[in-house]
Amino acid sequence: MIPAAFEYHRPKDMAGVLSILAEHGDDARVVAGGHSLIPMMKLRMADVPHLIDLQDVGGLSGIEISTDSIRLGAMVTQHDLINHAGLEEAAPILREAALQIADPQVRYMGTIGGNVANGDPGNDMPGLMQCLDATFTVVGPDGERQVPAREFYEAAYVTAREDDEVLTSVHFALPKGGYAYEKQKRKIGDYATAAAAVQIIKENGTCTAASIAMTNLSDTPIFSEAAGAALIGSAVDAAALDAAVAAMTGDIDPTEDNRGPVAFKKHVSGVILRRAIERAWSRA
Amino acid sequence: MTKKQHYTITVNGKQEEFLAEPRELLIYTLRERLNITGPHIGCETSHCGACTVTIDGKSVKSCTMFVAQADGKEITTIEGIGGPDALHPLQAAFKEHHGLQCGYCTPGMITRATKLLEENPNPTEEEIRFGMAGNICRCTGYQNIVKSIQAAAAEMNAAKEAAE
Ligand SMILES: Cc1cc2nc3c(=O)[nH]c(=O)nc-3n(C[C@H](O)[C@H](O)[C@H](O)COP(=O)(O)OP(=O)(O)OC[C@H]3O[C@@H](n4cnc5c(N)ncnc54)[C@H](O)[C@@H]3O)c2cc1C
Ligand code: FES
Ligand code: FES
Numbered sequence: 001m002i003p004a005a006f007e008y009h010r011p012k013d014m015a016g017v018l019s020i021l022a023e024h025g026d027d028a029r030v031v032a033g034g035h036s037l038i039p040m041m042k043l044r045m046a047d048v049p050h051l052i053d054l055q056d057v058g059g060l061s062g063i064e065i066s067t068d069s070i071r072l073g074a075m076v077t078q079h080d081l082i083n084h085a086g087l088e089e090a091a092p093i094l095r096e097a098a099l100q101i102a103d104p105q106v107r108y109m110g111t112i113g114g115n116v117a118n119g120d121p122g123n124d125m126p127g128l129m130q131c132l133d134a135t136f137t138v139v140g141p142d143g144e145r146q147v148p149a150r151e152f153y154e155a156a157y158v159t160a161r162e163d164d165e166v167l168t169s170v171h172f173a174l175p176k177g178g179y180a181y182e183k184q185k186r187k188i189g190d191y192a193t194a195a196a197a198v199q200i201i202k203e204n205g206t207c208t209a210a211s212i213a214m215t216n217l218s219d220t221p222i223f224s225e226a227a228g229a230a231l232i233g234s235a236v237d238a239a240a241l242d243a244a245v246a247a248m249t250g251d252i253d254p255t256e257d258n259r260g261p262v263a264f265k266k267h268v269s270g271v272i273l274r275r276a277i278e279r280a281w282s283r284a
Numbered sequence: 285m286t287k288k289q290h291y292t293i294t295v296n297g298k299q300e301e302f303l304a305e306p307r308e309l310l311i312y313t314l315r316e317r318l319n320i321t322g323p324h325i326g327c328e329t330s331h332c333g334a335c336t337v338t339i340d341g342k343s344v345k346s347c348t349m350f351v352a353q354a355d356g357k358e359i360t361t362i363e364g365i366g367g368p369d370a371l372h373p374l375q376a377a378f379k380e381h382h383g384l385q386c387g388y389c390t391p392g393m394i395t396r397a398t399k400l401l402e403e404n405p406n407p408t409e410e411e412i413r414f415g416m417a418g419n420i421c422r423c424t425g426y427q428n429i430v431k432s433i434q435a436a437a438a439e440m441n442a443a444k445e446a447a448e
Contacts, residue, residue, distance in 0.1 A: 001309075001328045001347075008289070008306035008352040031353075038348050039330055042309075051306070053353055079342070103418030105333060105396070108342035109349075188417045189331070 003041035010053045014139060014166065017052055021164045022141055024050045030166055032075060033109035035102070036118045060113070060168060065090045071171040074113025082107065090174055093197065097128050097181035103189040116149070117167045119157040122191035126153060127221035128181065131197035131213040134172035140165035153220035177201035177209070178284030182276035184268050186259065192216040193259045194269040196248075196276035200231065202284035207231045212244070212277075216259075217252035217269050224251040227273070236281045244277060245270040291355045295320060296364030306352035311335045313351045314361060322362035322391040326420070333419030336392035337361050343399045345418070362391035365398055373443070374398060374436040383432030385423035393419050397433050405441055409434070 009028075011017050021028050028050035031037050040046035054060060060075035065086050072081075081087060081098040088095050101107060101115075101124050115125040116136065129136075129149035136147050138161050149170070152160045161167060176199070183195035195215035201208050210228035215221055226247035234240035254265035288303040293313075300318055311328075314320045314337070323346055326334030330348040337346045338360040366372030374394045377383065384390045393416065400407065400415040407415060412430050421429060 003307050005305060005307055008350070010352075010355075034350075034353065035330065035348060038350070042329075051350075051352075055353065103333075104400075104415055105336060105343045105345045105418040106330070109344060188414075 001042040003038075004044060004047055004049075006041075006048050006051045008051050008053065010056050012056050012058070014057055014059075014168070017054065017057060017166055018139070018141060018164070020050060020052050021166070026163055028052055030054050032111040032114035033077065034114075035106050035110045036114060036120060036123075054113075054166075062169075063087060065174075067174075069171055069173050071169050072112050073169050074111060074117075074167050076112050078102070078107035078110045078112075078115075079104075081112065091132075091172075093128065093132070093175060093179035093181055093199065096179070097124055097183075097197065100124065100181065100183045100185075100195075106189075112170060113167045116152075116170060117159065117161060119153065119159045121156050121219050121221070122216050124181075124183065124192065124195060124215055127195060127213040127215035127223075128197045129170060129172070130221050130223040131199055131211050132172040132175055133211065134170050136161075136167055137169045137171070138162075138165040138167050144168075150223050156219040175199050178280040178282065180276040180279035180283070182272050182279065183215075184272050194254075194265060194272045196269070196273045198273075198276040198280040200236075200277065200280040200284050202236075202281065205235055207234055207236050207240070207281070207284075210244075210277075212248065212273070214248060214252055214269060214273070217254045217265060219253075219255075222248075222251050224248045226251060231277065236277065241274055241277060245273055248273050289352065291351055293351075293354050293356070294358045296360060304351050306350055308351040310337075310346040310349045310351050310354050310359075313354075314346060314359075320361050320363055323395070324388055324391060326388065326392075326422075331420065332389070332392075333396060334389050334392040336396045336419065338395060338399055341399075343396045343418070360395070360398075362395050365394060372398070373439045374401075374433065377432040377436035377439065378429075381432040381435055382428045383425065385421075385425050389419060389421045389423075393421070393429060397436070401433070401437055401440065405444075406437060407433070 029048045030052045060073040062073040064071040078098040134149040147160045178200045184193045197213045200210045210231040212227040213223045227244045230243035230247045324334040326332035335346045
């Protein structure tokens with residue numbers, strides 16, 4: 001399990017990162033927590049002649065909560081998300097999701113930036129970011145640009161981020177209403193067989209807004225607008241739940257793998273979404 | 285092949301300086317270069333936790349970190365937690381409550397548990413199981429591992445109270 005040799009860089013600022021990326025192009029990649037990239041390098045599935053460590057780059061670890069929005073620096077770890085009191089209050093779905101990722105050791109290292117930039121359909125944060133309608137900020141040689149999470153994922157490991165760009169933060173409006181992150185996994189620490197992120201708003205017993213995104217059921221996360229729409233205007237009764245599950249099932253495209261055949265994944269995704277909606281509604 | 289680089293890491297309070305390739309995994313640096321063989325290699329794929337060490341206050345699987353990333357850091361391994369002459373309360377409790385069978389996972393278990401108890405000095409059984417989820421015991425002695433950690437927590441809390 002020895003990766004191919006590489007040259008290691010630990011620049012002190014973003015300008016340093018960008019100039020190394022510009023110089024080496026495809027041959028260079030950033031490493032954040034390393035808990036997706038290093039296993040891939042050890043398996044020699046990723047070849048990175050120039051590894052750029054972001055750990056000393058300042059300004060990437062902030063958690064900013066304002067009256068109407070939240071911004072998380074790319075290097076904020078899953079451990080940070082779980083232990084930040086303000087965040088638990090402002091966006092409890094983040095903590096609920098982060099606690100279902102991997103195990104304590106991995107959560108000390110794994111970052112939000114690495115999790116959303118990685119592009120692995122198994123990662124939990126991309127679906128969550130789509131549920132929250134987050135926007136990613138990336139910086140490259142031509143400066144900064146913003147990409148909505150719902151437009152970021154193109155295929156497995158293919159995202160809207162260019163090779164010479166670095167993701168610096170994610171931001172989203174303060175979530176409102178009830179929430180749930182529900183995940184089916186084979187054992188603790190595993191990637192999802194199916195996971196659902198739900199935010200839902202209740203007014204006078206009626207659902208007035210619902211946002212639903214699914215994880216590891218296609219080669220990208222799936223924001224299912226139709227599933228959310230199926231709940232709006234209802235009292236989230238049995239008929240509305242059935243309609244939401246049916247709409248979601250139409251949007252996903254699971255493939256058979258060691259987590260099970262397609263029919264099983266469709267079944268599990270329905271069970272998980274139902275649980276997520278019910279829990280979110282009970283909290284709304 | 286990339287050239288060897290000069291690295292400085294502090295392990296169990298002792299500063300170590302050496303030349304190594306950046307791609308060297310920290311677990312190999314510890315075991316083979318520095319002869320610190322407490323941390324074990326179980327899976328080498330980031331799953332079992334046998335290689336767990338503490339780096340700048342975090343429990344880390346040292347098979348999933350390059351030596352280059354650890355440059356300049358402070359690392360604690362099981363050797364720095366306690367030894368035969370002065371067992372750490374966790375080590376004493378694992379011994380007392382049969383928290384180990386073959387012992388292979390034990391250095392990682394205890395190193396992780398020191399951090400768990402630092403963050404949560406009074407964990408419930410459920411919190412222990414969740415907080416130790418990154419450490420696998422092939423002998424499956426989880427019941428006694430939980431018991432050992434609970435006993436150590438009680439011991440450490442009593443000692444703290446007595447000192448106050
Ligand atoms: C045993 C185990 C279990 C796991 N289980 C889960 C799980 O259940 N759910 C889950 O979501 N994840 C899981 N993970 C993955 C873990 O959460 C990773 O840490 C995370 O996916 C990536 O974050 P990182 O900071 O480690 O990124 P890295 O590994 O450092 O990087 C991942 C990729 O993103 C790129 N990248 C990183 N940061 C940036 C940036 N700022 N800008 C641009 N590109 C960047 C890198 O170049 C690389 O291609 C697991 C990992 C392990 C080892
Ligand atoms: S050897 Fe590092 S996690 Fe198993
Ligand atoms: S005691 Fe044998 S692996 Fe845990």
